[in-house]
Amino acid sequence: MLLGLNVYAESEHEQIYRELEVPDFSYIHNIDPGEMYDVQHTSWSPYPLFRLTSPLYFKNITIEPGYYLLTPREHEGSWYILFKEAGEVKYIIPAYNREIVPMGFYDANLPKAKLTPSQKFQIKLYDFVGKYVRSSQRKPAPDTFLETTDLENNFISIVLYWGNYRYYMILRTIRL
Numbered sequence: 001m002l003l004g005l006n007v008y009a010e011s012e013h014e015q016i017y018r019e020l021e022v023p024d025f026s027y028i029h030n031i032d033p034g035e036m037y038d039v040q041h042t043s044w045s046p047y048p049l050f051r052l053t054s055p056l057y058f059k060n061i062t063i064e065p066g067y068y069l070l071t072p073r074e075h076e077g078s079w080y081i082l083f084k085e086a087g088e089v090k091y092i093i094p095a096y097n098r099e100i101v102p103m104g105f106y107d108a109n110l111p112k113a114k115l116t117p118s119q120k121f122q123i124k125l126y127d128f129v130g131k132y133v134r135s136s137q138r139k140p141a142p143d144t145f146l147e148t149t150d151l152e153n154n155f156i157s158i159v160l161y162w163g164n165y166r167y168y169m170i171l172r173t174i175r176l
Contacts, residue, residue: 013151013152013153013155013157013170014153014155016096016170017155017170017172017176019096020058020059020094020096020170021094022058022059022060022061022094023075023080023092023093023094025075025092026089026092027089029088030088030089030090031087031088031089032071032073032082032084032089034071034073035071035084035087038071041139042139042141044141045069046141046142046144047069047070047071047084047144047162048069048070048144048145048146048160048162049067049068049069050067050068050069050070050083050146050158051066051067052064052065052066052067052068053065054173056156056171056172056173057171057172057173057174057175057176058091058093058171058172059176061091061093063083063090063091063093063171066085067085068083068084068085068090068091069083069084069085070082070083070084070146070160070162071084071162072095072098072160072162072165072167078094079094079095079098079167080092080093080094080095081093081094081095081158081160081167081169093169093171094169095160095167095168095169096168096169096170097167097168098165098166098167098168099165099166099168100164100165100166101161101163101164101165101166105145105161106143106145106161109145110143110145142162142163142164143161143163144160144161144162144163145161146158146159146160146161147159147161150173151170154172154173154174155170155171155172155173156170156171156172156173157169157170158170158171
């Protein structure tokens with residue numbers, strides 16, 4: 001199993017890219033069947049929002065500029081990242097590696113909200129009510145983080161942190 005892009009030379013990035021297969025499946029009506037289960041206990045979308053200002057390429061797939069919700073999904077034993085726009089799956093890109101997120105990563109990298117005294121009181125009140133009224137409890141959304149790295153020879157690495165796992169993708173900034 002591959003361990004990350006930082007330890008590989010330029011030729012290995014290209015080898016990883018060339019070995020990845022273009023997905024040969026799609027979803028009915030471009031709707032992600034697992035989304036309903038991910039959002040049923042949250043107040044907002046748990047997926048990270050990715051803003052793309054210039055096109056990215058994966059073999060014959062061109063990812064156009066726009067705003068996308070990135071969602072990891074497993075299909076027949078392989079992991080893929082779904083680029084979703086307005087609730088529809090626009091692009092499916094293979095993830096070449098999946099790892100467990102290191103302990104304390106989110107605490108070290110996600111910003112903490114600075115709350116006013118009234119907001120602190122409101123949160124304590126909600127926690128108190130949620131402790132005793134089961135119907136008002138919500139599961140917390142999974143922590144998310146995106147990491148992009150510009151690599152040599154027009155490659156780009158995107159690492160999606162979602163919940164307990166991180167998923168690695170490799171794309172190009174120009175066509176190969």
